[in-house]
Amino acid sequence: MQPIPSRPRLVASILPADFARLGEECRALQDAGIDRIQWDVMDGAFVPNLTVGPDVIASVRRVVDVEFEAHLMVQRPEPLLERWVEAGCEIVIVHAETCVHLHRTLARLRELGVRAGVALNPATPLSAVAHVLDLVDLVLVMTVNPGFGGQAYLSTMESKIAEAAALIGRAGRAIELEVDGGIGPDSIAGAARAGANTFCIGSALFRSRDAMSQELARLRQLATASEDAA
Ligand SMILES: O=C(CO)[C@H](O)[C@H](O)COP(=O)(O)O
Numbered sequence: 001m002q003p004i005p006s007r008p009r010l011v012a013s014i015l016p017a018d019f020a021r022l023g024e025e026c027r028a029l030q031d032a033g034i035d036r037i038q039w040d041v042m043d044g045a046f047v048p049n050l051t052v053g054p055d056v057i058a059s060v061r062r063v064v065d066v067e068f069e070a071h072l073m074v075q076r077p078e079p080l081l082e083r084w085v086e087a088g089c090e091i092v093i094v095h096a097e098t099c100v101h102l103h104r105t106l107a108r109l110r111e112l113g114v115r116a117g118v119a120l121n122p123a124t125p126l127s128a129v130a131h132v133l134d135l136v137d138l139v140l141v142m143t144v145n146p147g148f149g150g151q152a153y154l155s156t157m158e159s160k161i162a163e164a165a166a167l168i169g170r171a172g173r174a175i176e177l178e179v180d181g182g183i184g185p186d187s188i189a190g191a192a193r194a195g196a197n198t199f200c201i202g203s204a205l206f207r208s209r210d211a212m213s214q215e216l217a218r219l220r221q222l223a224t225a226s227e228d229a230a
């Protein structure tokens with residue numbers, strides 16, 4: 001089992017990257033000190049947008065060393081689970097709303113040798129994961145409606161983050177609590193105070209392309225101070 005990191009973990013969403021230069025963009029994130037890269041996979045059905053598939057991820061895997069997570073915003077994730085693992089993702093996150101047999105899907109991810117994550121849309125209650133936590137390595141609370149980068153952070157999700165932190169605490173195992181959507185200097189502290197320990201950041205990070213490592217340090221500091229104060 002992976003230990004929960006004592007410092008906040010910063011993850012970069014790939015959505016705002018220049019897709020013509022994905023390898024270079026990911027190497028720049030690696031050089032800036034990012035902990036992990038999130039591949040936002042969209043199918044045009046579960047969300048009204050389309051992005052990349054496993055072949056693109058596998059190509060970038062060959063030139064980048066940081067951990068990859070796949071955030072699967074797809075209607076039917078089950079038939080393609082192996083593909084994200086083969087592409088080089090260490091973590092695969094499915095949406096609870098898309099898995100009729102969530103328990104079976106998570107067990108399959110474990111069999112495939114990756115860490116298993118479950119994402120919850122803003123409208124989905126935490127109870128959707130309460131009875132499968134024994135198979136979960138990461139809970140992802142969406143702080144925007146999935147489908148697009150650059151949306152405003154939903155601070156109303158902080159009560160759900162706090163609820164998730166309490167549930168995870170009671171589970172007594174190392175489970176990461178990630179937030180995704182609208183995370184930046186104005187929102188990271190609130191999410192951290194509510195109990196998140198992993199922060200997926202898209203637009204706020206790519207806005208400061210020339211000073212990414214400074215921006216990461218600033219965000220890390222804001223998250224750390226708030227976690228310590230919580
Ligand atoms: O899952 C996502 C959207 O569905 C993205 O990961 C998320 O929105 C990150 O981008 P930003 O920080 O710009 O909101």
Ligand SMILES: [Fe+2]
Binds near residue numbers: 180
């Ligand atoms: Fe995402």
